[in-house]
Amino acid sequence: MLDLRAITYFVATYEEGSITAASTRCHIAQPSITNALQSLEGRLGCRLFERNRRGCTPTPEGERLYRRSVDLLAHARAIEREINSANDHTILKLHLQPDIILAAVRPLLDFLCRRRPGLRISFCASEGEADMSIVAIGVGQSRRGFNELWREDYVLAVPASHPLRFSKEIGLDAFDGLDLIDRPHCIRYRWFRDSLTAAGAEPAIVAQANSEETVLALLQMGLGAAILPERHLPTNIADMAVIRFAPEIAQFRIVGVVFNGKTVSNILRLTVEELRASVV
Numbered sequence: 087m088l089d090l091r092a093i094t095y096f097v098a099t100y101e102e103g104s105i106t107a108a109s110t111r112c113h114i115a116q117p118s119i120t121n122a123l124q125s126l127e128g129r130l131g132c133r134l135f136e137r138n139r140r141g142c143t144p145t146p147e148g149e150r151l152y153r154r155s156v157d158l159l160a161h162a163r164a165i166e167r168e169i170n171s172a173n174d175h176t177i178l179k180l181h182l183q184p185d186i187i188l189a190a191v192r193p194l195l196d197f198l199c200r201r202r203p204g205l206r207i208s209f210c211a212s213e214g215e216a217d218m219s220i221v222a223i224g225v226g227q228s229r230r231g232f233n234e235l236w237r238e239d240y241v242l243a244v245p246a247s248h249p250l251r252f253s254k255e256i257g258l259d260a261f262d263g264l265d266l267i268d269r270p271h272c273i274r275y276r277w278f279r280d281s282l283t284a285a286g287a288e289p290a291i292v293a294q295a296n297s298e299e300t301v302l303a304l305l306q307m308g309l310g311a312a313i314l315p316e317r318h319l320p321t322n323i324a325d326m327a328v329i330r331f332a333p334e335i336a337q338f339r340i341v342g343v344v345f346n347g348k349t350v351s352n353i354l355r356l357t358v359e360e361l362r363a364s365v366v
Contacts, residue, residue: 088129090162092122093155096134099123100152104141177206181216185272186341187298190317191220194235197364201356216346222315222339224274232342233358235365238315240274240337242329245308251327258335262287265310267301268294274339275313315339 098108099119109116127134134148144152178198182188199205210216223229242256250256261282266289269275282289292310295301301312306325319328331337343361 089122089125090159092126093158095119095122096126096148097152097155097159099135099142100144100148107141176202176204177208179208179210179215179217181210181213181219181221183219183221185269185275185298185315186220186222187318189320190315190341191365194220194361194365197361198356201360213344213346219344219346220341221344222274222341224277224339227340229344231344233344233361234340234342235362236317237338237340238317240278240313240331240339241316241319242311242331243305243314243319243326244311244329245305246325246327247308248311248327250311250329253329255332256329257332258282258285258287261289264289265292266290267292267304267310267312269298269301269312269314270294271296274337278313278337 095108095112095114095118098111099105102108102111105116105119105123109119112119123134130147130151132147133145134151135142135144182191195207198207213219213221220235221229221232223232242250244250250260253260268279268291279289293304295304295312298314298318301314302318302320304310305312316328319326343358
């Protein structure tokens with residue numbers, strides 16, 4: 087059986103035109119290249135090169151072997167990549183801030199799994215145990231190691247039968263007495279609720295949700311309105327209406343990724359720009 091290493095040295099010699107250049111390309115001593123070629127010639131029973139002062143000129147047999155060898159090495163590399171990919175189970179420990187819905191980051195997760203077929207994602211309850219955290223900050227806030235992915239407005243979502251369903255915009259006064267589904271797990275929402283109270287606009291809390299999925303389910307039941315990041319609303323929102331905040335009370339947040347003591351290239355061999363492009 088032919089030795090793949092000898093075939094590799096043969097191809098290098100053919101393409102470089104000399105044993106000296108082939109040894110430099112392969113990072114191996116010239117005698118090793120020479121011995122490999124002699125062994126290959128002995129096994130095939132023919133000369134592969136005519137050696138002269140200017141280098142190595144392939145014989146007709148060398149020309150035929152080169153064409154086959156290129157295909158052989160390409161096939162060998164493909165097998166190696168396939169097997170390595172199947173066995174390369176990189177585990178990414180991911181923390182998702184409680185007020186960020188999984189559906190909003192699905193394009194990012196799909197992108198990661200396509201780029202790294204062996205990637206396994208393990209969700210963590212806290213940032214401290216995660217390799218990568220997807221978190222949100224408010225306007226004007228900063229955080230060490232924070233890499234912005236996207237920005238999103240907060241909107242008021244109401245059931246399709248709600249009296250406000252045809253409104254294009256909502257002002258401060260409309261929140262007073264409004265049946266509202268509470269989202270205490272969202273830091274930005276809590277801040278906005280406090281600002282409503284301070285301004286004398288007190289909504290009527292009809293339910294308290296502990297997750298974004300629960301908020302959407304209560305909305306679809308027609309229980310009340312909810313203040314949500316726009317990306318959290320499903321694509322098909324036939325059973326609810328979306329109302330934007332008036333400019334004077336408009337709210338938005340910045341969602342980004344934080345790496346715990348590591349860089350994105352260390353974990354995923356990707357850039358932050360590639361991650362950002364996957365969710366735009």
